Amino acid sequence: MHLKVLPLDLADVGTQRCRLGPGLMSSLNLRIGSPVLITVSEGDCLCTAWPRSDLAEGFLQFDTKCATTGMETNTFKDLSVSPGHIKAVHCPKLKSVRVNVVVQSMDFKKHSSASFIHELVKDMLRGVYVLEQHIVDVSYLKNQVELIVVQHLDSGDSVAGLITAKTSVDIGEIQTLNSYRSQLHKPSSISLGGMEDIYTSLKEILHLPLLYPGTLHKLGLSCPKGVLLIGPPGVGKTMLVRSVVKEVGASLVTVNGPVILGSRPGESEENLRKMFQQAREASQEGPCVLFIDEIDSLCPKRMGSTSAPQNRVVAQLLTLMDGIGSEGHFVIVGATNQPDVLDPALRRPGRFDREVIIGVPTLRQRKSILDLLSSNMSLCASVDLVALAEMTTGYVGADLSALCREAALQAILHSSQDSQEHTVDMKHFLEALKKVQPSCLRSSIGLTDFKPITWDQIGGLEDVKQKLKQSIEWPMKFPEAFVRLGLPRPRGVLLYGPPGCAKTTLVKAATCSSHCAFLSVSGADLFSPFVGDSEKALAQLFRQARACAPSILFLDEIDSILGSHPDSRAPHSVQSRVLSVLLNELDGVGLKTLERRGAERASREPEGFHEFHQEQQMEYQEVCNKDVMIVAATNRPDALDSALLRPGRLDKIIYVPPPDTEARLAILKICTKRMPLESDVSLEELAQQTHLFSGADLENLCKEAALLTLQEESMDASSIKHKYFLKSLQNMKPSLKVQQIESYQHLLTS
Amino acid sequence: MSKAAVVSLHQALKRCFQSLEQNQKVWNSVLEECGPLMSSLGNLAEQLLALHNVRIESTPLVRFPDLHERLRYKLLLAVDTVLGKLAEKMSTLQAVRDAVSNQVTAAFQVYEQHTDTLDLSTCLQRSAASPSVADMLEWQQDAERHYRQQYLRRKAFLQTLKPNDLSHLQKAPKNWESLAMPSGEDGISDALSRVSLFMDSP
Numbered sequence: 012m013h014l015k016v017l018p019l020d021l022a023d024v025g026t027q028r029c030r031l032g033p034g035l036m037s038s039l040n041l042r043i044g045s046p047v048l049i050t051v052s053e054g055d056c057l058c059t060a061w062p063r064s065d066l067a068e069g070f071l072q073f074d075t076k077c078a079t080t081g082m083e084t085n086t087f088k089d090l091s092v093s094p095g096h097i098k099a100v101h102c103p104k105l106k107s108v109r110v111n112v113v114v115q116s117m118d119f120k121k122h123s124s125a126s127f128i129h130e131l132v133k134d135m136l137r138g139v140y141v142l143e144q145h146i147v148d149v150s151y152l153k154n155q156v157e158l159i160v161v162q163h164l165d166s167g168d169s170v171a172g173l174i175t176a177k178t179s180v181d182i183g184e185i186q187t188l189n190s191y192r193s194q195l196h197k198p199s200s201i202s203l204g205g206m207e208d209i210y211t212s213l214k215e216i217l218h219l220p221l222l223y224p225g226t227l228h229k230l231g232l233s234c235p236k237g238v239l240l241i242g243p244p245g246v247g248k249t250m251l252v253r254s255v256v257k258e259v260g261a262s263l264v265t266v267n268g269p270v271i272l273g274s275r276p277g278e279s280e281e282n283l284r285k286m287f288q289q290a291r292e293a294s295q296e297g298p299c300v301l302f303i304d305e306i307d308s309l310c311p312k313r314m315g316s317t318s319a320p321q322n323r324v325v326a327q328l329l330t331l332m333d334g335i336g337s338e339g340h341f342v343i344v345g346a347t348n349q350p351d352v353l354d355p356a357l358r359r360p361g362r363f364d365r366e367v368i369i370g371v372p373t374l375r376q377r378k379s380i381l382d383l384l385s386s387n388m389s390l391c392a393s394v395d396l397v398a399l400a401e402m403t404t405g406y407v408g409a410d411l412s413a414l415c416r417e418a419a420l421q422a423i424l425h426s427s428q429d430s431q432e433h434t435v436d437m438k439h440f441l442e443a444l445k446k447v448q449p450s451c452l453r454s455s456i457g458l459t460d461f462k463p464i465t466w467d468q469i470g471g472l473e474d475v476k477q478k479l480k481q482s483i484e485w486p487m488k489f490p491e492a493f494v495r496l497g498l499p500r501p502r503g504v505l506l507y508g509p510p511g512c513a514k515t516t517l518v519k520a521a522t523c524s525s526h527c528a529f530l531s532v533s534g535a536d537l538f539s540p541f542v543g544d545s546e547k548a549l550a551q552l553f554r555q556a557r558a559c560a561p562s563i564l565f566l567d568e569i570d571s572i573l574g575s576h577p578d579s580r581a582p583h584s585v586q587s588r589v590l591s592v593l594l595n596e597l598d599g600v601g602l603k604t605l606e607r608r609g610a611e612r613a614s615r616e617p618e619g620f621h622e623f624h625q626e627q628q629m630e631y632q633e634v635c636n637k638d639v640m641i642v643a644a645t646n647r648p649d650a651l652d653s654a655l656l657r658p659g660r661l662d663k664i665i666y667v668p669p670p671d672t673e674a675r676l677a678i679l680k681i682c683t684k685r686m687p688l689e690s691d692v693s694l695e696e697l698a699q700q701t702h703l704f705s706g707a708d709l710e711n712l713c714k715e716a717a718l719l720t721l722q723e724e725s726m727d728a729s730s731i732k733h734k735y736f737l738k739s740l741q742n743m744k745p746s747l748k749v750q751q752i753e754s755y756q757h758l759l760t761s
Numbered sequence: 762m763s764k765a766a767v768v769s770l771h772q773a774l775k776r777c778f779q780s781l782e783q784n785q786k787v788w789n790s791v792l793e794e795c796g797p798l799m800s801s802l803g804n805l806a807e808q809l810l811a812l813h814n815v816r817i818e819s820t821p822l823v824r825f826p827d828l829h830e831r832l833r834y835k836l837l838l839a840v841d842t843v844l845g846k847l848a849e850k851m852s853t854l855q856a857v858r859d860a861v862s863n864q865v866t867a868a869f870q871v872y873e874q875h876t877d878t879l880d881l882s883t884c885l886q887r888s889a890a891s892p893s894v895a896d897m898l899e900w901q902q903d904a905e906r907h908y909r910q911q912y913l914r915r916k917a918f919l920q921t922l923k924p925n926d927l928s929h930l931q932k933a934p935k936n937w938e939s940l941a942m943p944s945g946e947d948g949i950s951d952a953l954s955r956v957s958l959f960m961d962s963p
Contacts, residue, residue, distance in 0.1 A: 037881045043895050062885060062895050127920055134913050152910060154917055
């Protein structure tokens with residue numbers, strides 16, 4: 012027979028009664044009011060047995076006044092208890108008891124005398140049956156005291172007892188509800204990939220004053236008070252703080268800029284003071300972190316008298332931060348992705364002592380993030396996380412988690428179609444890669460979308476293809492060879508040659524074959540009517556490209572971006588300024604500190620050989636491919652500034668020649684691949700006759716011939732005859748000139 | 762044997778209810794007396810607040826020396842007197858609480874002494890003239906707990922009153938009213954009227 016658990020009657024709340032049927036009571040040999048221990052799956056609770064007023068059997072209601080943790084908030088829906096779980100306990104009167112008290116607010120703890128709390132608690136506990144390590148819930152009294160945790164009973168050999176007026180109550184510790192709760196919910200830590208070093212340094216700042224307060228005091232050290240986290244959106248700044256706070260067991264007070272700002276004058280400052288007060292209160296009980304997310308919105312640069320309210324908020328924040336040390340210790344952590352707009356007064360020791368830069372994750376960091384994200388996904392054996400990490404250049408943590416989510420979604424969609432088990436395959440990841448774009452490129456001006464092209468789709472030019480592969484593909488595919496020979500990757504490649512000879516297509520093919528982020532920019536994107544805007548756009552482009560290195564930055568028609576001729580250029584024209592930015596970005600003094608990525612890592616010995624090999628491979632990758640590669644194309648190389656062409660900048664200069672006979676044949680073959688040809692068509696002959704034709708011309712020729720066929724025969728002509736090719740050839744003139752080609756060749760040799 | 766036990770238990774219960782009835786009257790009258798005291802406390806708080814806000818220098822009263830301090834002292838003295846009176850009332854309430862508590866415990870002890878001879882079914886027997894023993898014990902305990910809770914809450918509330926927190930002091934009468942728990946009070950009255958026939962029986 013099972014007892015159905017019903018919710019407690021309102022009148023019985025706080026009485027410690029459990030209501031049983033009288034038959035059950037006599038079968039268990041219980042008297043009215045005798046203590047019983049009820050055990051359910053969530054825990055147990057001590058009650059006194061009372062008959063139900065309607066004397067019905069088969070039901071159980073009990074008050075969880077004295078219960079184990081986790082019972083007090085339970086509603087016990089659809090629970091049934093067998094009578095075997097109800098046991099009578101012997102409860103002698105207690106001589107003394109030691110308890111901890113949980114109160115509602117810090118205020119009450121500070122302002123009430125110990126004797127008053129003692130009296131209160133003693134009154135509350137009178138007539139209550141208690142068990143060791145159980146919690147007496149007195150919140151129904153609506154008093155400041157919420158819970159009383161029974162620590163120790165002096166009751167001889169029995170575990171339970173009754174507190175009477177004569178029992179001496181000893182209060183051990185008084186804590187607030189918040190800290191008690193945070194103690195209860197022990198960290199189910201948030202795990203982070205690839206941030207171990209930053210994690211430990213942040214943890215140290217929080218831990219240091221806690222573990223060695225004496226030492227710090229003796230040394231006269233003031234503990235660090237502030238940390239500023241800088242990094243692009245989505246790298247996990249907020250997550251990092253939450254995770255560290257959980258690990259240390261500190262309490263977290265979060266401040267959001269927009270929430271602080273109020274409409275009335277002075278309201279914002281007041282809110283700010285309130286938050287600091289809250290943190291100060293929390294810090295009196297343990298470590299505390301005040302986390303100001305998006306601090307740039309709260310604390311921009313102070314300027315002039317136009318933004319006086321804003322200035323007051325900044326000033327208030329500064330004074331509050333200076334005032335921390337005097338009472339209560341807590342750490343302020345600010346997070347921002349635009350450190351440049353912060354007020355400079357904020358970024359000095361004493362306010363934000365340390366600045367931690369979290370960059371876009373490197374290859375190895377991406378690998379560890381992926382490891383972590385996929386640890387609770389059921390992955391197929393075919394999934395190669397290293398390859399995936401290589402492919403996801405420029406992805407931050409948030410992007411990677413979006414990627415994993417998308418892949419899992421793909422798996423679910425596919426498996427529902429052919430009803431297989433749910434495992435995530437590599438193809439699902441590849442599918443997801445198409446949908447999830449790296450977030451650091453989202454707002455970039457250079458992001459382009461094009462149809463993928465393979466090397467085979469370009470006829471001829473084997474020599475050029477080889478050179479391009481060398482400079483773009485090899486460093487990615489064989490990094491260890493490059494490192495072994497001390498061979499740096501070329502910084503830039505310039506393709507030049509007559510128009511229409513597949514320079515742009517070559518670059519497309521190169522990017523498609525290597526998994527690089529690809530940014531393409533033309534003059535139209537850069538130039539703007541405002542002074543300084545073009546340079547800024549270009550610098551921004553480089554910054555984004557570096558953030559997701561290895562990446563390829565393609566400057567098509569570079570001569571138009573940098574102006575036609577160095578001599579005719581005015582000394583302060585836009586073009587010359589853009590050129591100087593370009594030169595600086597290509598070969599400047601160094602990077603801004605904000606663009607730091609990854610960190611030096613102490614080399615550790617991985618266990619197996621295979622793992623070691625993989626680790627090394629990834630390390631080579633990182634060393635080799637941390638830069639942006641510039642690829643420029645022009646058909647007027649003579650117009651370029653010589654400073655641009657020296658080694659170290661565009662150091663690989665490749666001439667893309669007009670196609671020779673064989674190349675022309677190859678191009679014609681590719682162009683006519685989808686055209687039905689008559690058997691008499693001789694592409695060799697055509698190739699012979701099309702001297703000085705560029706690739707574009709040849710493509711046009713094929714189109715013309717096809718069009719002519721439709722024109723001459725009928726709309727349902729099935730194949731193209733040779734004569735149409737010849738006919739259209741007569742109408743066309745080659746776009747290249749001998750003179751022109753010679754001038755290009757001279758450039759090469761001279 | 763069981764008959765004698767029942768009789769003695771009934772005697773104890775009767776005694777307990779009688780004392781409960783008396784004590785309820787005392788408790789209610791004391792609480793009624795507290796009401797005016799509380800409102801005078803609120804009144805004094807308002808006066809203190811007004812004194813805090815007024816600038817005596819800009820009134821004709823400026824001729825009296827140290828008027829501000831003197832008035833303040835006088836008002837604080839009055840607050841102290843009222844609080845002292847309230848404390849007296851509280852001790853009366855405590856006496857009521859203790860009396861009820863002792864009576865109820867005693868009655869329950871009588872029940873516990875006779876548990877060997879009293880079986881559960883006897884305790885649960887209800888009749889037209891008298892409620893069952895279990896019910897009566899329950900009501901008594903409910904009444905006892907009600908007084909304990911009330912005393913605790915009122916005492917804790919008085920403890921929070923401080924002369925420097927004027928706004929809290931000002932709201933004191935209202936908050937004092939809200940401390941009352943009508944359901945508990947009604948419960949006791951209900952129980953007493955339910956046992957009235959039982960009490961009259963010899």
